[in-house]
Amino acid sequence: QQQVKQSPQSLIVQKGGISIINCAYENTAFDYFPWYQQFPGKGPALLIAIRPDVSEKKEGRFTISFNKSAKQFSLHIMDSQPGDSATYFCAASPSTGGFKTIFGAGTRLFVKA
């Protein structure tokens, strides 16, 4: 019930290509779905987030697609750049009463120049 499943574990994409990372959750109490980006030796930082009242959110080259009925959501990185090489975590949490967040296992993205 508390798990967030993320795939793939690692991803290699050519510069300019599209990176796609998928996640699935079980707990219907989750109503906030963020993606965090982590560079080596650093803490995770929020990249983009979505609530289940919309099916898509776009910020620059980053887009979240959300399918409430399937309990799945995905991150698309358009025109991927070498600077995007990092570990990406999907996550889920309630958005009231505290924000205890459950993270997926992470996807290590490498963008080849």
Next chain:
Amino acid sequence: NAGVMQNPRHLVRRRGQEARLRCSPMKGHSHVYWYRQLPEEGLKFMVYLQKENIIDESGMPKERFSAEFPKEGPSILRIQQVVRGDSAAYFCASSPLQGDTGELFFGEGSRLTVL
């Protein structure tokens, strides 16, 4: 506005010693969360605290681990009698009491190595 401050950044302990990790949340934040990250793995929730209260410790091992967030001062994650399996990066995050989003603000982590 200073971010989440964790110290020490790196800590080396021998088996059986104690490790104390400290976290000062962002100014105005009253919620603190501790996560553990093992090499090549994701972030595992350990404990969620508010000032002077443990709200959820469902991810904390029952033995040797404890956490507190006193009225004054930083939150502390304490690991007694450390073992090699405790070697990991421990991240602290904070969030405000009320907010438009569920964003967590992370520190840069404390990396514990147990010899």
